Amino acid sequence: MTNPPFNSAPRSVQEQVRQFESVRTAHQSEMVEDYVELIADLIHLTGSARPKDIAERFGVAQPTVTKNLARLKREKLILHEPYRSIQLTEEGRQLASSCRKRHRTVVEFLIALGISPSVAEHDAEGIEHHVSDETLRVFRAFTHDKKP
Amino acid sequence: MTNPPFNSAPRSVQEQVRQFESVRTAHQSEMVEDYVELIADLIHLTGSARPKDIAERFGVAQPTVTKNLARLKREKLILHEPYRSIQLTEEGRQLASSCRKRHRTVVEFLIALGISPSVAEHDAEGIEHHVSDETLRVFRAFTHDKKP
DNA sequence: ACTCAAAGTTAGCTTTGGCTAAATTACTTA
DNA sequence: TAAGTAATTTAGCCAAAGCTAACTTTGAGT
Numbered sequence A, B: 001m002t003n004p005p006f007n008s009a010p011r012s013v014q015e016q017v018r019q020f021e022s023v024r025t026a027h028q029s030e031m032v033e034d035y036v037e038l039i040a041d042l043i044h045l046t047g048s049a050r051p052k053d054i055a056e057r058f059g060v061a062q063p064t065v066t067k068n069l070a071r072l073k074r075e076k077l078i079l080h081e082p083y084r085s086i087q088l089t090e091e092g093r094q095l096a097s098s099c100r101k102r103h104r105t106v107v108e109f110l111i112a113l114g115i116s117p118s119v120a121e122h123d124a125e126g127i128e129h130h131v132s133d134e135t136l137r138v139f140r141a142f143t144h145d146k147k148p
Numbered sequence C: 001a002c003t004c005a006a007a008g009t010t011a012g013c014t015t016t017g018g019c020t021a022a023a024t025t026a027c028t029t030a
Numbered sequence D: 001t002a003a004g005t006a007a008t009t010t011a012g013c014c015a016a017a018g019c020t021a022a023c024t025t026t027g028a029g030t
Helices: A013-048 A051-058 A062-074 A090-113 A117-130 A133-146 B014-044 B051-058 B062-074 B090-113 B117-130 B132-144
Strands: none
Touching: A013 A051, A013 A062, A013 A090, A013 A117, A013 B014, A013 B117, A051 A062, A051 B014, A051 B051, A090 A117, A090 A133, A090 B090, A090 B132, A117 B014, A117 B117, A117 B132, A133 B090, A133 B117, B014 B051, B014 B062, B014 B090, B051 B062, B090 B117, B090 B132
16 A cells, blocks of 8 residues: 655666667557557458558557558558558468457456456457566466466 | 357446546546655655656656646646645645555455565556446455455 | 656657549459 | 449658757856
8 A cells, every 4th residue: 555655666777778679669660569469350241341441449540550551561560552552461360369469468468357358358458559468477377377 | 257249238428438437537537646656756765856756766858847847847746846745735635645545455366365575566556547436345345355 | 946867748750541633453254 | 334423542842859070159267
C-alpha cells in the first residue's frame, strides 16, 4: 500500500537509457507487426487482404495503408504490385505467426488472471509489443498452471 | 499448447478499431508521461531537473528535450522560461505521481510473478502505458496476495 | 568585474504515420 | 464491349519526435 514516493533504487543511467531506446525501437516495429498479423488474418478469413479492409480494421484512411504497405514491401514481408493482391512472403508469414502466438499468449494470460475478455483483448494490443521472451515464458507457464 | 492458428472469435470491427485508436492515443501521451515522471524524480533526487540531465537519462539529444518541454508547457504540466529552471505545475505533479504509482504497480506485479527485477523494470517501461484500470486493479490484487 | 566553458535554445533537416483531394485502374453489369 | 462505380494509388499537406550545427545565455572562477 505504501509505495515509496520516488524511485528508490536508481538503476544505472545506462540501463535506463537502454530501456527507453528499446521502447522507441519497439514502437518502430509495432506497425509492421500489426499489419502483417492483420493481413494473415484477412487472407485466412476472406481469401485476400485488401487495402480497403485493412484500412477499415485499423480505423485509418486508405492512403495511409498504401503508404505503410510500401514499407512492408521494402522490408520483404509482402509481395505487392500496384492494384494487385497482397501476398505474404515466407518471412512475412513467419512474423505473422509469431506475432499471433505472442498476442494469444498475452490475451490468455490476462484472462487467466481474471481480467474480462474484452479488456484483455484491448490491453493485449498495446502490451504485446513490449513483452520480453522471459516474461512471455512466465505468462505461458502461469496460464498453463491455472487451467490444466 | 495448441493455439488456433488464426483469430477465431473475431470481435466486432468497431471494437477492434477502437482498440487500435486507443493504442495510437496512448502513444501520444507516453512522451508526456515519461517526461513528467522523470522531471519529478530529478527534482526529488538532485533538487532540479535540467534539460541536460533529462537528455542524458532518455538517451536523446538536448534540443529534442527543449522541443518536448515546449509541449509539456503548452499542456500546462510544467512552468519553464528559457534558461530558467523547470517546475512542475500542480497538474504535472499529480500526473507524475499517478504515473509513478502505475509504474511501480506493474514492476511489482511482474516481480511477484517471478520475473527478474531487471527484466521487470525493462518490460514495465513499455507496458505501463497500455494497462487499463481494470488490469491495474488485478495486478495490485495479485501482488498483494503473493506477499502479504 | 570579466571571461569563458558549459548549458540551453534556435534553425533547419529527416522520418514516420496520419490526413484529404485528385487521378488512375479494375471489375461488373447492362 | 463499353460505361460506370468502387478500389487503389499519387500528390501534397501536417505534426511528432528524432538529429546536427550554430548561436545565446548563464554563472563560476580568476
